[in-house]
Amino acid sequence: xxxxxxxxxxxxxxRHYDELIHDQPKDWLIKTFKAEGAKPEYPVNVxxxxxxxxxxxxxxxxxxxxxxxxxxxxxxxxYVKPTLARADSLSADTDQxxxxxxxxxxxxxTFRLLAYKDIGFRDENETNKRIGVNAxxxxxxxxxxxFKYLSEIHKQYNVSAIALGGQPSVMNVEYFVDDLKKxxxxxxxxxxxxxxxxxxxxxxxxxxxxxxxxxxxxxxxYSIVDYDPSGWIIRDAFINNLRHYKIKNTKVHDLINPDMxxxxxxxLARYPIKAGPDMxxxxxxxxxxxxxxxxxxxxxxxxxxxxxxxxxxxxxxEAVSTARLSAKLKxxxxxxxxxxxxxxxxYEMKNLNQxxxxxxxxxxxxxxxxxxxxxxxxxxxxxx
Numbered sequence: 001x002x003x004x005x006x007x008x009x010x011x012x013x014x015r016h017y018d019e020l021i022h023d024q025p026k027d028w029l030i031k032t033f034k035a036e037g038a039k040p041e042y043p044v045n046v047x048x049x050x051x052x053x054x055x056x057x058x059x060x061x062x063x064x065x066x067x068x069x070x071x072x073x074x075x076x077x078x079y080v081k082p083t084l085a086r087a088d089s090l091s092a093d094t095d096q097x098x099x100x101x102x103x104x105x106x107x108x109x110t111f112r113l114l115a116y117k118d119i120g121f122r123d124e125n126e127t128n129k130r131i132g133v134n135a136x137x138x139x140x141x142x143x144x145x146x147f148k149y150l151s152e153i154h155k156q157y158n159v160s161a162i163a164l165g166g167q168p169s170v171m172n173v174e175y176f177v178d179d180l181k182k183x184x185x186x187x188x189x190x191x192x193x194x195x196x197x198x199x200x201x202x203x204x205x206x207x208x209x210x211x212x213x214x215x216x217x218x219x220x221x222y223s224i225v226d227y228d229p230s231g232w233i234i235r236d237a238f239i240n241n242l243r244h245y246k247i248k249n250t251k252v253h254d255l256i257n258p259d260m261x262x263x264x265x266x267x268l269a270r271y272p273i274k275a276g277p278d279m280x281x282x283x284x285x286x287x288x289x290x291x292x293x294x295x296x297x298x299x300x301x302x303x304x305x306x307x308x309x310x311x312x313x314x315x316x317x318e319a320v321s322t323a324r325l326s327a328k329l330k331x332x333x334x335x336x337x338x339x340x341x342x343x344x345x346x347y348e349m350k351n352l353n354q355x356x357x358x359x360x361x362x363x364x365x366x367x368x369x370x371x372x373x374x375x376x377x378x379x380x381x382x383x384x
Contacts, residue, residue, distance in 0.1 A: 016056075022080075044089045116171040123175045131160040132160045150224075180213055215245075230282075231256070256319075265319070266301070270314065283312055
């Protein structure tokens with residue numbers, strides 16, 4: 001059963017205040033947001049104070065005030081940091097700006113109290129995306145260095161594209177999906193004209209129509225992320241954020257994998273994946289995930305040492321040239337361009353049949369199934 005707004009606000013420790021929180025004196029702040037416990041680290045509950053500051057800004061905009069129209073970091077300097085300092089709760093050791101962004105994420109995703117656009121926060125990664133008529137086809141990269149290449153792919157095929165710049169921002173994905181939802185067939189929308197390099201003449205007339213993009217349709221994602229646990233955490237976070245914004249029917253093709261390189265190239269490009277107690281769960285999950293893909297060259301990235309420990313290797317996204325990426329996209333992305341759902345389902349069934357054949361061949365040529373490793377005892381190594 002869906003909880004009411006009032007219930008979600010109570011769970012988040014938020015309520016309405018007539019007073020402007022950021023203008024209140026120290027005594028009022030400490031009394032109103034007093035920290036719990038016998039020996040609290042700060043006089044106030046920092047997270048609760050942050051959430052109420054953000055919620056009050058949302059209320060003010062909803063009541064008719066001008067949208068904030070600044071970065072979250074600017075909001076931190078204008079409203080949050082001075083308030084914490086006045087309450088003797090500013091830390092020299094903890095990254096409280098990071099704490100603010102995490103609290104806003106929780107308000108958006110966990111408590112479902114607001115959207116970033118409700119306040120009008122600016123997206124600092126706004127320029128690193130493109131919107132195409134083939135809006136549901138989305139090559140994406142972990143690193144901003146690939147954005148020029150993604151722009152070329154956008155221009156060539158009229159697809160959407162985004163460079164995440166590391167761990168994807170929930171706000172960045174919210175605004176990206178908002179732009180996707182504005183796409184219409186038959187010509188460029190204002191959003192497309194703003195974020196496109198493709199000429200108007202290149203738009204697909206076969207897609208003509210006035211309806212907006214249906215988020216329930218199939219979305220095809222083509223990832224360019226490091227082939228290691230950290231890269232796949234970024235990949236999975238992007239997909240999870242898309243799901244939060246109602247894009248749930250996704251098909252993912254991982255462009256960076258060991259089969260994109262020769263054995264010789266792998267041995268030169270591979271690097272040891274950081275290991276240790278803090279990485280054990282992440283490394284095990286990643287290895288289990290990639291083993292399901294049955295990459296024939298995966299065996300060159302897993303080494304069993306004489307002491308019985310397992311050493312894992314990764315590949316940087318840059319190890320695969322853009323020429324090879326383009327060739328692979330021509331093979332796996334071009335066939336789905338401009339297709340309706342019925343045609344795409346037929347294409348997917350053909351791919352599934354081929355995947356089953358490939359799996360049968362893999363099983364026949366690997367009698368023991370996937371390689372059996374000794375009990376998980378990773379070597380403690382650290383990547384440079």
